Amino acid sequence: MNYNKKSKTITKFRLHLCQLGCNALKLFIALGILITMELIGLALLHPDYYQISIYWKQWTMAATIAILIGNLIFWTGIITVYMTSVQLEIKWRVIGILCGWIPIIHLITLGKIIHITSNEIHIEKNKIKLNESRQRDEICKTKYPILLVHGVFFRDFQYINYWGRIPNELQKNGATIYYGNQQSADSVENCGKELADRIKEIILETNCQKVNIIAHSKGGLDSRAAISTWGMDKYVVSLTTINTPHRGCEFADYLLSKAPESLKMSVAKTYNTALKKIGDPNPNFIEAVTDLTASACKKRNESMTNSPNVYYQSVGSKLNTPSGGRFPLNMTHSFVKYFDGANDGLVGENSFPWGEHYQFLTVKGKRGISHGDMVDLNRENFDDFDVREFYVQLVADLKKKGL
Secondary structure (H helix, E strand, O other): OOHHHHHHHHHHHHHHHHHHHHHHHHHHHHHHHHHHHHHHHHHHHOHHHHOOOOOHHHHHHHHHHHHHHHHHHHHHHHHHHHHHOOOOHHHHHHHHHHHOOOOOHHHHHHHHHHHHHHHHHHHHHHHHHHHHHOHHHOOOOOOOOEEEEOOOOOOOOOOOOOOOOHHHHHHHOOOOEEEOOOOOOOOHHHHHHHHHHHHHHHHHHHOOOOEEEEEEOHHHHHHHHHHHOOOHHHOEEEEEEEOOOOOOEHHHHHHHHHOOHHHHHHHHHHHHHHHHHOOOOOOOHHHHHHOOEHHHHHHHHHHOOOOOOOEEEEEEEOEOOHHHOOOOHHHHHHHHHHHHOOEOOOOEHHHOOOOOEEEEEOOOOOOEOOOOHHHOOOOOOEOOEOHHHHHHHHHHHHHHOOO
């Protein structure tokens, strides 16, 4: 059984169990409503039935049976949902436990849990059907493989994918995926050199001749350095930057100029020490942050020009309100807005555009699309933006261009 088939089988089984659990919770609520209506009907039609001293045996038996059946259905449902749902997240699991004993509130919470899991089942089943319907087309099977390049302060771990559910979705539709594997924090120039070495490694191992780079955040700057500074324009056919601060971040200039030197050195030392222990050969927190400043990017853009051999395009997004982002982006949005205007929680809108084609994304309402949402950081489904399908269509467009 190949990877995609095995993955699809596991997903279908998980969704089947999740739906069984969700249906059990719906049945629990339906039975509760039915029993309540029955009791009200008895009270209206047979008032004497509520003389418990006369009918105590019937009441005891009925109550015992109702409690046993109700508990069996509820606990089967809630345990199954807790074990199989992805979208429920830790937050609603904790809320469900804490509010499960508070009258009325527990029903509202249960309703929310059912809504989240039902929506997840609907979305994922439709996703499976969509991918099955176009499986033969391999719409993401580009001429050259895809190289995904992560942003600053993250690494390409084997079991925790920086790109969330995106790579798996691309592979289901025919894409060949590789990862940049550069350090989490270092200068753009040094990370660019690491990417250049990685590209040459991929070319040597696979004889694929060239790669399509899709890079997020600082990874876009690292990729530009690999192409322009380290001569990878002969091995890169396209560069798509996602929420990359091409013109830097004004707030980074402010922080570096105002923060006490002792504080900067302390944070840098703590970060560098920690990242060395988990794989970075030579992390440099200060260099990484400095290269994200508007002043550093302005200077770099004057010398690091685009190659005529590479197709450049870019994508950006924004949060509509601070509360639209997850922690810590909900906290940083207003601060970044003061310096850089409309932003995704980290990078200002004016910093995103680069290349021949630029696409700007947001959704209606208070939420918007954050810096983390653009790489499926929270593995979260939300209205009006399907991040997995966005990347599928992005790569499908590269295929249409013959790349």
